[in-house]
Amino acid sequence: MGSLFEELEAREATARTRVEELEAVLAEVSGRLKAAREGLERLRIARETVAEVLAEMTPEKPGAAVDTDRSSPVDSAASAYAGAERRVIGVLTVPNWQPGMGAEVLPRVYRDIVEVVADAPGPIRAKQIVPRIGLPAETGKIEGTRAKLKRLVDRGWLDEDTPGMFAPARRRGGVSPNFR
Structure with missing residues (x-):
């Protein structure tokens, strides 16, 4: 009968080891769950705060x-x-342009882009704007700036009459945006 008890003890030891491993996994997952819940709560509070500010x-x-x-x-x-x-x-982040709205409502990088375009003697390309706003002339920076330029065109801040060439937006009645 000794071998049956030895077998049961071996199985018990294996089961104990497995329980300890699962408890360790549970503790780690519980920690991650707690962190995720805290992040969710921060986002909920941020959303409610922004809604309150906007409502006021x-x-x-x-x-x-x-x-x-x-x-x-x-x-x-x-x-x-x-x-x-x-x-x-x-x-x-980039509101649609409306009469009387100046570039000061734009985030800093967009304001810099609008000012560079306004100061240019004519239509200007993204690769010409990048160094003027303090970025390295790398493909990624140029493409990111091009996306911002397209967003400014879509929202009425700039014009793109020729593909890739950006100029200050022309307004009906000769009214142009207040860039400064």
Whole structure:
């Protein structure tokens, strides 16, 4: 009978080892689950905070909003996003151009691009803009800048009459955007 008890002890030892391995895996997965839940909670809080901020914004006129508590100018991009918390899931970093809206509502890199295009003597290519905004003239940087230029064209900030050639947007009635 000794061999039966030895066999049972060996199986018990194997089962104990397997239980310990699974407990270690469970502890690791539990840690990852906790971290994922914390990340989810941070995103939920961020979304709610952005929705609250956007809900409080009231556009006075495009490009200029006023904080009624302090009677001072607030982020001029506010009017471009007012009421957006119920219509969009993401954030529109490059708003559609509207009369009276200046380049100051654009993120810094887009503002730099618009200013370089405005200062150019004529239509300009992406590869000519890249070094002027402080980036190395590498293919990836040129393509990234080209994508930004296309976005600026789509949103009414620039024109692209000839493929790959970008110029300041022409406005009806001779009105052009305020680049500075």
